[in-house]
Amino acid sequence: MSPAGPHLFMRDIEGMATLAEQVKSGNVRAVSRLITLLENHRDNRQALHLLNGTSRGATVIGVTGYPGAGKSTVVNRLVSCYRRQGLKVGVLAVDISSPVTGGALLGDRIRMQEHALDHGVYIRSMATRGYHGGLAQATGDAALVLETAGYEVILIETIGVGQNEIDIVDLAHVVVAVVAPGLGDEVQAMKAGLLEVAHIVVVNKGDLSGADNTLRDLREWCPNVLRTVATTGEGISELAAAILAHRPSSGVSSVSEVRNR
Amino acid sequence: MAVASQPLRILIGKVGLDGHDRGVKLIARALRDAGMEVIYTGLHQTPEQIVNTAIQEDVDAIGLSILSGAHRTLFRRVLELLKEQDAEDIALFGGGIIPDEDVPTLTAAGVKALFRPGAPMEEIVTFVKGLKPQG
Numbered sequence: 001m002s003p004a005g006p007h008l009f010m011r012d013i014e015g016m017a018t019l020a021e022q023v024k025s026g027n028v029r030a031v032s033r034l035i036t037l038l039e040n041h042r043d044n045r046q047a048l049h050l051l052n053g054t055s056r057g058a059t060v061i062g063v064t065g066y067p068g069a070g071k072s073t074v075v076n077r078l079v080s081c082y083r084r085q086g087l088k089v090g091v092l093a094v095d096i097s098s099p100v101t102g103g104a105l106l107g108d109r110i111r112m113q114e115h116a117l118d119h120g121v122y123i124r125s126m127a128t129r130g131y132h133g134g135l136a137q138a139t140g141d142a143a144l145v146l147e148t149a150g151y152e153v154i155l156i157e158t159i160g161v162g163q164n165e166i167d168i169v170d171l172a173h174v175v176v177a178v179v180a181p182g183l184g185d186e187v188q189a190m191k192a193g194l195l196e197v198a199h200i201v202v203v204n205k206g207d208l209s210g211a212d213n214t215l216r217d218l219r220e221w222c223p224n225v226l227r228t229v230a231t232t233g234e235g236i237s238e239l240a241a242a243i244l245a246h247r248p249s250s251g252v253s254s255v256s257e258v259r260n261r
Numbered sequence: 262m263a264v265a266s267q268p269l270r271i272l273i274g275k276v277g278l279d280g281h282d283r284g285v286k287l288i289a290r291a292l293r294d295a296g297m298e299v300i301y302t303g304l305h306q307t308p309e310q311i312v313n314t315a316i317q318e319d320v321d322a323i324g325l326s327i328l329s330g331a332h333r334t335l336f337r338r339v340l341e342l343l344k345e346q347d348a349e350d351i352a353l354f355g356g357g358i359i360p361d362e363d364v365p366t367l368t369a370a371g372v373k374a375l376f377r378p379g380a381p382m383e384e385i386v387t388f389v390k391g392l393k394p395q396g
């Protein structure tokens with residue numbers, strides 16, 4: 001059985017060291033398996049020590065916002081955009097687990113399947129497994145694994161949220177909040193939460209009526225508001241530019257540095 | 262409190278030019294309601310997309326729904342790709358419109374089980390749960 005094969009546990013120290021080496025060399029199976037181990041048992045976090053010293057300073061972009069606003073479609077477009085720039089891209093897409101059954105329907109990547117054959121793109125769906133804050137407990141660890149494996153841009157899609165689920169702020173260099181027209185009251189509520197912490201606010205579905213009103217309303221309130229139509233790609237290169245402008249290029253901080261600050 | 266949780270992760274998807282998606286959505290929901298993490302890829306996937314996705318998502322099994330008549334080629338191609346990628350530990354099963362005579366051929370080739378119209382959901386859930394011994 002290959003070291004990245006099935007039935008690998010933390011007690012298998014040697015196997016874990018091999019797995020870490022494979023992750024460092026960018027082996028996709030090893031990346032996947034290590035993320036599973038980190039998701040399944042907190043004790044496996046010991047493995048993270050085996051990854052140290054290899055931080056390459058990935059840019060972590062959080063994409064959050066109201067359910068159905070178009071987060072996944074925006075992420076899909078951003079992936080294409082960064083790929084055209086030759087960057088390797090990792091995506092962590094978080095969806096909520098049922099509090100009753102523990103099960104989850106992870107559907108974000110439906111919008112991203114055009115990248116499934118691109119070896120420069122890694123997409124992983126994660127369920128919250130009862131964790132609050134808009135992410136899964138292991139999302140930060142998974143980002144570290146992706147950074148170690150050489151992904152230069154890491155996009156994290158949170159669960160559909162409006163107000164208090166803002167763990168993403170502690171994990172991402174740049175937080176993008178996506179809203180859509182026709183969410184009057186919800187947008188008002190978001191002003192006291194998500195929109196307050198976002199670096200960039202995107203009014204997606206700019207093709208729908210009401211987009212102008214939403215834009216005007218939000219621009220009165222925060223400086224960095226952009227309009228996109230993720231289904232056609234309109235406004236996405238401007239968004240990508242705004243994201244990179246926000247991310248300081250010098251004094252690059254790695255995933256682990258951001259998390260410890 | 263270090264709680265280990267290892268829900269089954271199952272990829273559910275449709276391959277080829279087959280737009281019949283009622284059955285596959287029922288299956289995805291039933292497996293979710295049985296406590297599994299279901300990664301749904303949507304329609305029109307190629308076998309290559311399915312296998313790459315399965316590896317990135319580190320799933321325990323792939324369940325494909327095929328009502329188009331192309332099941333013989335498509336199931337075999339997925340098995341081939343799993344072998345090429347050294348990922349034969351990922352189980353393959355499926356369902357849809359599959360004539361009696363094709364079932365033994367496909368299961369002999371490595372498809373773990375095939376469920377046709379009328380198959381009780383309970384039976385499907387029990388089968389999938391049995392793919393990975395829990396504990």
Ligand code: B12
Pocket residue numbers: 273278279280281282283284285287288324325326327328329330354355356357358376377378379380381385
């Ligand atoms: C509804 C239907 C449609 C709808 C589909 C709507 C939709 N969004 O799904 C519409 C009208 C669009 C349609 C179109 C066509 N259809 Co049609 N359609 C049917 C019909 C009547 C029922 C299918 C259905 O929804 N069943 C209900 C669901 C719940 O059952 P199911 O999908 O079979 O799933 C169950 C099991 O099969 C199994 N299962 C299925 N998938 C999976 C996956 C896993 C992992 C597991 C474990 C189990 C599993 O579990 C499910 C629950 O029990 C069938 C005939 C029939 N009786 O099956 C024909 C049928 C499937 N269609 C057929 C054809 C030919 C077509 C068309 C090509 C017709 C045409 N000439 O235009 C087009 C093709 C469209 C396309 N792009 O693919 C043929 C296929 C022939 C073949 N395979 O040899 C059938 C069999 C009719 C026939 N007897 O000729 N169709």
Ligand SMILES: Nc1nc2c(ncn2[C@@H]2O[C@H](COP(=O)(O)OP(=O)(O)OP(=O)(O)O)[C@@H](O)[C@H]2O)c(=O)[nH]1
Pocket residue numbers: 066067068069070071072073074108111159160204205206207208228229230231232
């Ligand atoms: N008209 C229009 N529809 C869009 C646009 N962007 C996304 N959509 C549609 O909106 C729906 C939801 O898009 P997603 O990208 O899945 O939204 P999401 O925010 O990721 O949704 P959740 O993850 O479920 O919260 C889909 O049907 C998209 O096709 C847009 O710019 N204009």
Ligand SMILES: [Mg+2]
Pocket residue numbers: 071072073107108157
């Ligand atoms: Mg989404």
